[in-house]
Amino acid sequence: MQWETVIGLEIHAQLATKSKIFSGAPTAYGAAPNTQACAVDLGLPGVLPVLNAEVVVMGVRFGAAIGAIPQGRSVFARKNYFYPDLPKGYQISQYELPIVGKGSVEIVLDDGTTKRVGVTRAHLEEDAGKSLHEDFHGLTGIDLNRAGTPLLEIVSEPDMRSAREAVAYARKIHQIVRYIGICDGNMQEGSFRVDANVSIRPPGGELGTRAELKNINSFRFLERAINFEVERQVDILEAGGSVVQETRLYDADRDETRAMRSKEEANDYRYFPDPDLLPVELDAKFVADVVAGLPELPDDRRQRFSSVFSLNAEDAALLTSSRELADYYEAVVGVSGDARLAANWVMGDLAGALNRDGLEITDAPVAPAQLGGMLKRISDGTLSGKLAKQVFDAMWSGAGSADEVILSRGLTQITDIDAIARQVDEVLAANQSQVAAFREADDKKRAKMLGFFVGQVMKATAGKADPKQVNRLLREKL
Amino acid sequence: MTVAELAAGLRAGSYSSEELTRHYLDRIARFDAVLNSFITVVPERALEQARNADRRLKRGEAGPLTGIPIAHKDIFCTRGLKTSCGSRMLDDFVAPYDATVVSKMDQAGLVVLGKTNMDEFAMGSSNENSWYGPVRNPWDTALVPGGSSGGSAAAVAAGLCAAATGTDTGGSIRQPAALCGLTGLKPTYGRVSRYGMVAFASSLDQAGVLTHSAEDAAAMLQVMAGFDLRDSTSADEPVPDYSVGLAGSLEGLKIGLPKEYFGEGLDGAIAHSIRQAIDEFRSLGATLVEISLPNTALAIPTYYVVAPAECSSNLARYDGVRFGYRCEAPQDLEDLYQRSRSEALGSEVKRRILIGTYALSAGYYDAYYLKAQQIRRLISEDFRQAFAQVDVIMGPTTPSTAFAIGEKAKDPVTMYLSDIYTIAVNLAGLPGMSIPVAPVSGRPVGLQIVGNYFREAQLLNVAHRLQQATGWHLKHPGDYWA
Structure with missing residues (x-):
């Protein structure tokens, strides 16, 4: 029997603010437990939340980036449930009126065609703390450093039909939030978390019962988790069974999803508007200023690279995959003047060296001006490709500009x-x-x-x- | 003596703040075993503050209230002091920070004698719902002082402190002020910061004061009021000088008398006292206008959806995990939650948590919470229309005088009805006062005065003029003021 896969993603992007969403405590990752939680984060009696204006700016940036420029009113609501790492017994989130409404993004499929994926909404909320089960011998430790960290929860429409599409969408959101500077995108540290709602149905039929997959901390695992889950559901349905609506954890070591401890009944979160916080009323001028301050978005930049630098679609996509890489490449072109040569070096030797040394583009020991300067010497015939590699290696080790290396090591090509x-x-x-x-x-x-x-x-x-x-x-x- | 008189005495050097503080501490030691108005008394800390105040007074750096000994309702967080909120849950809770009200009072140089008893988490109208036992009314110790700020009311009435802070969610300042013969002021919602005030119902809670006079209430509000960055619901409105207009003429003042406040359920003798006070206002130049607040009867049912809904969420943090009471040897997480909360919360608090949880539940939210919010808007609208015609609204604060301890404890609905005239004011967020008028059978009676938003100065002016004209506010329970 033929089955169609239906996938929707819920992405939690941790907003890159210095302080928490409702308190002045810092948000830095990796501090000693409970050293970055103030009275407000601890939910002490009498404390009150005060909204960090920066998160509103970030929410507006995201909305603008997905064609859903926020306007009017959004409201914070309390989501009530008991959990040891949820200090107040409720999470402050947004429910009926989220900051970002309906939008969409375009993804490129494996065959090169494009597809629009709908974003249902995105809302601001606070993160909970962490429960620590190791090192406490029969007890649970609570670390509230993360409590109150600002999150933007981005909910997609169930528009994706394969694990590959889901990955392409997640990558696109990842790319956007990093481009617009609202999230560092670090999946290992949990700054960008993806939950997948997966169901299957006969092609074009009614939506099937879905399972929610959690604990996915890389794009590779996202693809594997969905594929595993689809097979599991196909097996169940083809054996005449039915899928249970539940939350399942992905176990990367075993490459499988497992049901979380089943809850006796569905949670009733008793949402209601938080009386401690006023509704957020967005002023049109404020929104216009934020939108005006947005950087060029990845899709626009990719198209510009294609047309201005005559790059093929693949290279343009690769060179605009992150804002930092695209900035680097443009700076190299600016110095060297040869877009093709710059693309070859940035995607070739530079990428190779970064990969070898485990560095990010922002940490590259060779600055764009250095690389651009070297490419100029290739273009004018001073350096052969082989010599250029030597110059590049020397610059990588901190030897200064290309011209300095050429001079000090006498690396000019002998053309006599x-x-x-x-x-x-x-x-x-x-x-x-x-x-x-x-x-x-x-x-x-x-x-x-x-x-x-x-x-x-x-x-x-x-x-x-x-x-x-x-x-x-x-x-x-x- | 009033705060104003004490402040004058301090300034004149008739006595020091330290002497004054010792005087009150002695009175607390003498009388409070019976009254039970304090949960915590801090003599050493108070005397230290008093000595600091005396230094400020001597150096000429004193504010108007520097050196005045007061008490805080035990709902305000005080750094280094137990803040119990009248609950077993917080019996061991020592706040690591000061409420904004507390720090403003400290900065103004007031001396804190201790923390006053209250209904648990400010839920109650008789002060019988305290983990620390009921408070007794100084006018007759068989009677309740009202609640939830009953400890503050009893302490001020008995002269155990010069004035006290309170909080008012549905009448918790005005009702005990009425029952204890005091001046009670609940400012406009947002006038005073809620930061550090243990939350009961966030959209209704407001801090205020219990004093002997409107003049004292004005001086105390002057210190407490103002915008606070830590409270998003506090009002960014300028704070006027509340003392300047106190003595202003009431010529031409339009007083609205809601017919719903003088109908069925109001004790006849109380009605008489209230009429008598209103006649005084007429002789002070005010005109009377009969008005209607048609949704008055809906105030209590509305309140008992909104307040419990918010409280069910506000009190979820008392889970035995991070602070407060934790049951012995919990078997697992569920057991920890269940027993810690069952053992440490009182029955009235549990009742309201259950009502609120129900009102917010899926399938009931629209019928209860949402409907209550709609009615709340109608009630506000009633007041808006009334204030288009009149300057202030007057009526009784309570339908009856102080009742006996135990009399209504078994019947929550009857107890809830004792706040019938005060609750609508919280739902609308308006400022309200209760001031003493002619007592009935030796029991105090309160006149409620409700003003338009941020018109506290007008309320205080109206109250002060009556007090100047009648002296009713100077009646004290004889046993304590011999």
Whole structure:
């Protein structure tokens, strides 16, 4: 039987504010337990929340980025439930009137076509603390550092039909929140958390019962978790069973989803407007200012890169995958003037070196101006590709600008024909027997043997000879 | 003596703040074993504050209230002091921070004698719902002092402190002020910061004062009022000088008398006292206008949905996890929650948590919570229309005088009805006062005066003129003022 997969995602993006959503306590990750929780975060008797204006700005930025510019009123509500790491016994969230309403994003599918995925809403809320079960021997520890950290919960429509589409959508949201500077996107530290609602149905049929998958902390696991879950549901339905609506945890080690401890009954969160907080009334001028301050969005930038820099779709997408990378690339082009060459180096040697050393683009030891300066020396013939790699390595190790490296190490390419010819003669004189063998060999063997002589000449010139000239001269003289 | 008189004495050097503080501490030691108006008394800390006040007075750096010994209702967080809110749940809770009201009072140099008894989490109208036992009314110790600020009321009435703070969610300042013969002021919602005030019903709670006179209430409000960045619901409105207009003429003042406040259920003798007071106002130049607040009868049912709904959520933090009472040897999380809350919360608090939880539940939310919010708007609208015609609204504060301890304890609905005239004022967020008028059979009677938003100065002016004309506010329970 044929089944259609239906996926909706709930993404919690931790907003990159310095202080919490309703208190002045810092939000930095990794501090000693309970050192970043103030009286408000602890939910002490008598404390009151005060909204951090920065989160409203961030909410508006996100809305604008998905074609849902916020306007009018949004309201904070209390979501009531008991849990040890939820200090007040309720979470302050938004319910009936979220800050961001309906919007959408465009994703690129594997076949290169595009698809619009709807965003139902995005709302502001506070995070809970953490329950720590290790190291407490039969007890549970509570760390409230994370309590009150601002989150933007982004809820999609059930528009995705495969794990690949879900990943493409999650990546797109990830890209957007990082571009507009509202979230650092760090999935390992939990700054960007994805929950997937997965169900299957006969193609075009009624929506099936869904399972909510949690505990997914990478895009790879998102794809695997959904695929596992779809297979599990297919097996159940094809065996005549029915899917239970439940929350399932993804276990990356076993690559499977497992039901969480089943709850006896559905939670009734008893939402109601939080009487401690006033409704947020967005002023049109405020919104206009925030929208005006938005950076170029990733889709716009990708299109501009394609047209202005004549990059193919794939390269343009790769170079605009993050704002930092795109900024880097544009800066390199600005200095070197050669967009194609810049793309090759940024996606090639630079990406390789970053990958090798485990660095982010923002930590690259070679600044865009340095790389751009080096590319100029390739364009003007000063450097061969091979020499450029040496210059690049030197700059990577902190040796200064390309011109400084070229000067101090004498790495200028030898293009003087006479100088190269002298070296070729010396090599041939020193290798009489190989010369003899070459002359007796057939064409096929000669091609191989030529490499030996080229190598010897390059060695003698410390790699500075123009390899094209060397080849030409050797053929003539042999 | 009134705060104003004491302040004059301090300034004149007739006595020091330390002497005054010792005087009140002695009175607390003498009388409070019976009255039970204090949960915590802090003699050493108070004397230290008094000595600081004396230094300020000597250096000429004193404010109008520097050195005046007062008490805070035990609902205000006080750094380093137990803040119990009248509950076993918070019996061991020592607040690590000061409520805004407390720090403003400290900065103004007032001396804090201790923390006063109250109905648990401010839920009650008789002060019988305290973990620390009932408070007795100084006018007759067989009677309740009213609630929930009953400890503050009894302490001021018996002269155990010069004035006291209170909070009023449905009448919790005005009703005990009426029952104890005091001046009670509940400001406009948002006039005084709620930061550090243990929450009962956030959209209704407001801090205020219990004093001997309107003049004292004005001086105390002057210190407490103002916008607070820590309370988003506090009003960013300028605070006027409440003392300047106190003695202003009432010529031409329009007093609205809601017919619903003088109907069925009002004790005849109380009605007589209220009429007598209103006649005084007429002789002071005011004109009387009969008005109607048609939704008055809906105030109590509305309140008993809104307040419990908010309280059910506000009190969820008392879970035995981080602070407060925790049951012995919990078996698991469920057990920890259940027993900690069952054992440490009183029956009235539990009743309201249950009502509120029900009112907010899926399937009932629209019929209860949402409907109550709609009626709340209608009640506000009644007042809005009334204030288009009149300057202030007057009526009785309570339908009866102080009742006997135990008399209504078994019947919550009868108890709820004792706030019938005060509750609508909270629902609308308006400022209200209760001031003493002619007593009935030796029991105090309160006149309620309700003003328009942020018109506290007008209320105080109206109250002060009556007090100047009649002296009813100077009647004290004889046993304590011999």
